[in-house]
Amino acid sequence: MTTGLTSAPKRTFVARLADWFRRSAGALALLCLSSVAAAEWGLNMTPGVTDVSVEVYKLHMLIFYICVAIAVVVFGAMIYSIFQHRKSKGVTPATFEGSTKVEIVWTSIPFIILIAMAIPSARALIQIEDTRAPDMTVKVTGYQWMWQYEYLDEGLNFYSNLAIDSNLARQLGSEIDPESVENYLLEVDKPLVVPVGKKVRILLTSNDVIHAWWVPALGGKKDAIPGFINEMWFKVNTPGIYRGQCAELCGKDHGFMPIVVTAMADADYQQWLDEQTGRTADLAEPADTGSAVTQTAVVDDRERSMDELMAAGEKSYITHCSACHMVNGAGMPPTFPALAGSAVATGDIAAHIDIILNGKAGTTMMAFGAQLSDFEIAAVTTYERNAWGNATGDVVQASDVRAQR
Amino acid sequence: MSTETLTHDEHHDHGPESGLKRWLFTTNHKDIGTLYLLFSLLMFFVGGAMAMVIRAELFQPGLQFVDPAFYNQMTTMHALIMIFGAVMPAFVGLANWMLPMMVGAPDMALPRMNNWSFWILPFAFTLLLSTLFMPGGAPAGGWTMYPPLVLQLGDAFPFLIFSVHLMGASSIMGAINIIVTIMNMRAPGMSLLKMPLFPWTWLITAYLLIAVMPVLAGAVTMLLTDQFFGTSFFTASGGGDPVMFQHIFWFFGHPEVYIMILPAFGIISEVIPTFARKKLFGYEAMVYATASIAFLSFIVWAHHMFTVGMPLSGQLFFMISTMLIAVPTGVKVFNWVATMWRGAMTFETPMLFALAFLFLFTIGGFSGLMLAIVPADLQYHDSYFVVAHFHYVLVPGAIFSIMCAVYYWLPKWTGHMYNETLGKWHFWLSTIFVNVTFFPQHFLGLAGMPRRIPDYSTQFADFNWISSVGAFGFGLSQLLFVYIIFSCIRGGQKATDRVWEGSHGLEWTLPSPAPYHSFETAPEIR
Numbered sequence: 001m002t003t004g005l006t007s008a009p010k011r012t013f014v015a016r017l018a019d020w021f022r023r024s025a026g027a028l029a030l031l032c033l034s035s036v037a038a039a040e041w042g043l044n045m046t047p048g049v050t051d052v053s054v055e056v057y058k059l060h061m062l063i064f065y066i067c068v069a070i071a072v073v074v075f076g077a078m079i080y081s082i083f084q085h086r087k088s089k090g091v092t093p094a095t096f097e098g099s100t101k102v103e104i105v106w107t108s109i110p111f112i113i114l115i116a117m118a119i120p121s122a123r124a125l126i127q128i129e130d131t132r133a134p135d136m137t138v139k140v141t142g143y144q145w146m147w148q149y150e151y152l153d154e155g156l157n158f159y160s161n162l163a164i165d166s167n168l169a170r171q172l173g174s175e176i177d178p179e180s181v182e183n184y185l186l187e188v189d190k191p192l193v194v195p196v197g198k199k200v201r202i203l204l205t206s207n208d209v210i211h212a213w214w215v216p217a218l219g220g221k222k223d224a225i226p227g228f229i230n231e232m233w234f235k236v237n238t239p240g241i242y243r244g245q246c247a248e249l250c251g252k253d254h255g256f257m258p259i260v261v262t263a264m265a266d267a268d269y270q271q272w273l274d275e276q277t278g279r280t281a282d283l284a285e286p287a288d289t290g291s292a293v294t295q296t297a298v299v300d301d302r303e304r305s306m307d308e309l310m311a312a313g314e315k316s317y318i319t320h321c322s323a324c325h326m327v328n329g330a331g332m333p334p335t336f337p338a339l340a341g342s343a344v345a346t347g348d349i350a351a352h353i354d355i356i357l358n359g360k361a362g363t364t365m366m367a368f369g370a371q372l373s374d375f376e377i378a379a380v381t382t383y384e385r386n387a388w389g390n391a392t393g394d395v396v397q398a399s400d401v402r403a404q405r
Numbered sequence: 406m407s408t409e410t411l412t413h414d415e416h417h418d419h420g421p422e423s424g425l426k427r428w429l430f431t432t433n434h435k436d437i438g439t440l441y442l443l444f445s446l447l448m449f450f451v452g453g454a455m456a457m458v459i460r461a462e463l464f465q466p467g468l469q470f471v472d473p474a475f476y477n478q479m480t481t482m483h484a485l486i487m488i489f490g491a492v493m494p495a496f497v498g499l500a501n502w503m504l505p506m507m508v509g510a511p512d513m514a515l516p517r518m519n520n521w522s523f524w525i526l527p528f529a530f531t532l533l534l535s536t537l538f539m540p541g542g543a544p545a546g547g548w549t550m551y552p553p554l555v556l557q558l559g560d561a562f563p564f565l566i567f568s569v570h571l572m573g574a575s576s577i578m579g580a581i582n583i584i585v586t587i588m589n590m591r592a593p594g595m596s597l598l599k600m601p602l603f604p605w606t607w608l609i610t611a612y613l614l615i616a617v618m619p620v621l622a623g624a625v626t627m628l629l630t631d632q633f634f635g636t637s638f639f640t641a642s643g644g645g646d647p648v649m650f651q652h653i654f655w656f657f658g659h660p661e662v663y664i665m666i667l668p669a670f671g672i673i674s675e676v677i678p679t680f681a682r683k684k685l686f687g688y689e690a691m692v693y694a695t696a697s698i699a700f701l702s703f704i705v706w707a708h709h710m711f712t713v714g715m716p717l718s719g720q721l722f723f724m725i726s727t728m729l730i731a732v733p734t735g736v737k738v739f740n741w742v743a744t745m746w747r748g749a750m751t752f753e754t755p756m757l758f759a760l761a762f763l764f765l766f767t768i769g770g771f772s773g774l775m776l777a778i779v780p781a782d783l784q785y786h787d788s789y790f791v792v793a794h795f796h797y798v799l800v801p802g803a804i805f806s807i808m809c810a811v812y813y814w815l816p817k818w819t820g821h822m823y824n825e826t827l828g829k830w831h832f833w834l835s836t837i838f839v840n841v842t843f844f845p846q847h848f849l850g851l852a853g854m855p856r857r858i859p860d861y862s863t864q865f866a867d868f869n870w871i872s873s874v875g876a877f878g879f880g881l882s883q884l885l886f887v888y889i890i891f892s893c894i895r896g897g898q899k900a901t902d903r904v905w906e907g908s909h910g911l912e913w914t915l916p917s918p919a920p921y922h923s924f925e926t927a928p929e930i931r
C-alpha cells in the first residue's frame with residue numbers, strides 16, 4: 001500500500017555507483033584545493049545566536065590561537081632541526097644532555113598560559129550554570145527515539161519526531177537521494193518554539209536511556225538522564241530556525257532524533273501559543289502527525305473512510321512506529337516483532353488497539369495513548385491491519401479507540 | 406671444543422619445543438612476546454575491517470550498506486577490539502620481548518603466569534566476537550557500556566561482561582609480571598635512574614593497570630548484577646544512579662588512555678636519541694613527567710562527563726586538573742625536540758614514525774587541551790571533534806609508536822634487516838592517509854556532527870567522503886606492513902648486533918637475532 005509518500009526521486013544502482021567513482025576521483029583533486037573549497041563547508045564552530053554561544057565561540061577561538069602559537073614555536077623548532085641537524089649535512093652531534101634551568105622554564109611557561117586560559121573559561125562557565133530567574137521553562141524528555149516538550153506554565157505538551165521525508169529517505173536501501181530531501185535528518189514534525197529575548201530554562205530528563213540535547217547555535221548540550229533532571233538555559237537573540245541532534249548514543253536510532261528550535265518574536269510566539277492551545281477544539285483535521293496538545297481531552301468521533309484512515313495511518317506509522325517495526329512491517333526479530341502477518345495485527349481488534357494504547361510493560365513497546373489522538377490510533381491500527389498483505393479489511397474508527405481508553 | 410660441549414650441556418632443556426606445543430606451553434619471554442604481537446596484529450585487522458564498514462557506510466549520506474543497529478555494533482566492537490585487542494596486547498608484547506633484554510635479565514620473572522596471561526586473550530576475544538552471531542547481535546551500546554543502554558543488549562550482554570573480565574585479568578597478570586621483573590631482575594649496577602625509558606614508562610603503566618583494571622571489573626560486575634540479580638546500582642527507578650557508572654568507568658577509563666600512551670612515550674624516548682646520535686635530553690625530567698602524568702590521570706576522569714550535570718565546583722576542578730596534564734606532556738615534547746636539536750639525524754623508518762608521532766600526537770594534545778575548556782567542551786563533547794582528537798592520539802600516537810618499535814627492534818628479533826624502501830612507503834602512505842582520515846573530522850565536529858551516527862545531514866557529506874577515502878587508503882597501506890614484517894622474518898640482509906649506528910642500551914649488546922634466553926649471566930652496568 002503506497003500513498004505517494006515514497007515518490008521522492010529514486011536513483012538506480014548504476015547512478016549511485018557512478019557517484020561513488022566520481023567522488024573517489026574527486027577526493028584527491030579536492031584535497032589540494034581544500035583550503036579554498038572547504039571554506040563553504042563549515043570548517044569551524046559557528047558563533048551561534050545566544051550571548052553564551054558567542055562567549056563559547058570566543059573561548060574556542062582563543063584557545064585555538066594559543067595552540068596555533070605554541071605549534072608554530074614547537075613545530076618550527078622541529079622542522080628547523082630536521083633540516084639543519086641531519087647527518088647528511090656532516091654535522092657532529094652535540095653532547096649536551098639536559099639542563100635544569102631549561103626544564104624549569106618550559107614547565108612554568110605552559111603553566112602560566114594555562115592559568116590565563118582558565119580564568120575566562122571559569123567566568124563563562126559561571127554564566128552558563130546560572131539558570132536562575134527564567135522567563136519560561138520547558139521540560140524536555142528524551143525517548144527512544146524522539147523528544148517530548150512540555151511547556152510547564154503554558155500547559156502545552158507535544159512530541160517531536162523525525163520528519164517523514166527524512167524518515168523515508170534514511171531507510172536502508174531506500175533509493176531516495178538524501179540531497180533531494182530538504183534538511184535531511186535535521187527536520188522534525190513539531191519543532192520547539194520559543195520567543196526571542198526571553199530566558200528559556202530547559203529541564204532535561206529521559207524516559208529510557210541517556211540522551212543529550214544539543215543545538216550548536218544555542219551554545220552547548222546537556223545530558224537527559226532517566227531519573228534525574230538536568231538544567232540548562234538559553235536566550236536567543238535572533239529569530240530563526242536552529243537545528244541540532246541527540247548527542248549521546250541512545251541505541252539504534254540515535255542518529256535519527258533531531259531537534260529543531262524555532263525562535264520567533266514574542267508577538268508571533270504568543271500567536272503560535274494561542275493557536276496551539278486553541279487547536280484543541282479543532283482536532284478534526286490532524287493534517288500532520290504528532291498533534292500539539294494532549295489530545296485525550298477532546299472527543300472526536302467522526303466516521304472516516306478507509307482511504308482517509310489508510311493515508312493518515314501510513315504517515316503516523318512511519319513517524320511513530322517504523323523505527324522498530326520498520327517501514328515494510330518486517331520488524332527486526334527477535335528484538336522488534338514483525339507486524340506483517342503478526343497474530344495481533346491480524347487477530348482480535350481490541351487486543352491490537354490495546355497494545356498501541358497501553359504498550360507492553362517490560363518491553364520497548366511503549367504506550368502511545370497519551371501521544372496520539374483517537375483518530376491517529378484508529379488510523380494506524382487500520383493501516384497495520386491492511387498494509388503489507390495483512391488484508392483483514394478491518395476499519396477501525398476513532399470511536400472504537402475512545403471506547404477502549 | 407670443550408667450551409662448546411659445556412655450553413651445549415648447560416642448555417640441554419632450554420631450546421624451544423617444536424611445533425604447536427612450543428607456542429601453547431611456552432614460558433619464554435620472546436615466544437610470548439611474539440604471540441602477543443601476532444595476536445595484536447590480527448586484532449588490528451579485525452578491528453580495522455570494522456572501521457572499514459563504518460567508513461563505507463559514512464561515505465555518503467543515506468544508509469547504503471548496514472542498518473543502524475549493526476552500525477552501532479561495529480563502532481562498539483571496533484573500539485573494544487582496537488583498545489583491548491590491538492593496542493594493549495601490542496605494548497605487552499613489546500614489553501615481553503624487550504624488558505628482559507633492556508634491563509639485563511634472562512627472562513620475565515613469572516614465566517608461567519606470562520603464558521597464561523597471553524592465552525587468556527584468544528578466549529576473551531572469541532567470546533566477544535562470537536556475539537556477532539547471536540540473536541540481537543554484538544554489543545552496540547558503545548565501548549563505554551553506559552547503562553541503561555547497555556542493559557538493552559540481547560544475548561551478547563553476559564558475554565561482553567565476561568570477556569571484559571578476562572581481558573582485565575590478563576592485563577593485571579601482565580602488569581604484575583612487568584613490575585616484578587623490573588623491580589627484581591635488573592642487572593647489577595642498574596639503579597632505577599639508570600634504567601632506559603621504555604622500562605620506566607612500562608613500570609609506571611603497570612602500576613596504572615593494577616590500579617584501574619579491578620575498577621573496570623567492578624563496574625561491569627555491577628552491570629551484571631543489575632541485569633540478572635535484581636540489584637539497581639545504576640537504575641534510577643530502583644534508587645540507583647546511571648551517572649555513577651560513568652564516574653566509575655572513567656576512573657578506569659582515563660588512566661586507561663595513559664596506559665595506551667605512556668609506553669609509546671617510552672618507545673619514542675628510545676628511538677629519537679638513536680637516530681639523532683645524541684643522548685636523550687632531560688632523562689630525569691622525562692621520568693618525573695611520566696610519573697606526574699600517571700598521578701594526574703587519576704584526578705581528571707570527569708572531564709569525559711562535563712555534560713552530565715555536575716556542580717560548578719566539580720567542573721572547575723576537573724577542568725583545571727585536566728589542563729595541568731598539558732604541563733608534563735609539554736615537558737616531554739620539549740625534551741624530545743631538544744634531543745633532536747643539534748643532533749646528527751638520519752631518517753630510517755623508525756625515526757620517521759617517531760617524528761610523525763611527535764607532530765601528530767602533539768596535534769592530538771592540542772585538541773585535548775581545547776576539550777578541557779569546559780564551556781567549549783559543551784560544544785565539542787560527543788561530536789566528531791572528539792573522534793578526531795582521540796584518533797590522533799591513538800593512531801598516529803599509540804599505533805605509530807608501535808610500528809616505530811616494530812621497525813626499530815625487528816632486526817634484533819629476526820636477525821634480518823627489513824626492506825627499508827618498503828618501510829618508507831608504508832610510513833608515507835600511513836601518514837598521509839591518517840591525516841586525510843582524521844583531520845577533516847575536526848571540521849565535522851565543529852560544524853555540529855555528532856559521533857556514533859550511521860547517517861548524517863547532507864551538509865556533512867564532503868568531509869565525510871574525504872575521511873572515508875583516507876580510511877580505505879590507511880587500511881590498505883597496512884597490508885604492506887604485514888608483508889614487510891613477514892618477509893623480514895623469512896629473510897633479508899643480515900643485521901649486525903648493533904643494528905643502528907647510534908644504538909644505545911643493553912639489547913644491542915646481544916647478538917642478532919637475540920638468543921632464546923637473553924642474559925644468562927647478568928651484564929655489568931657502570
Ligand SMILES: [Cu+2]
Nearest residue numbers: 211246250254
Ligand atoms: Cu537520543
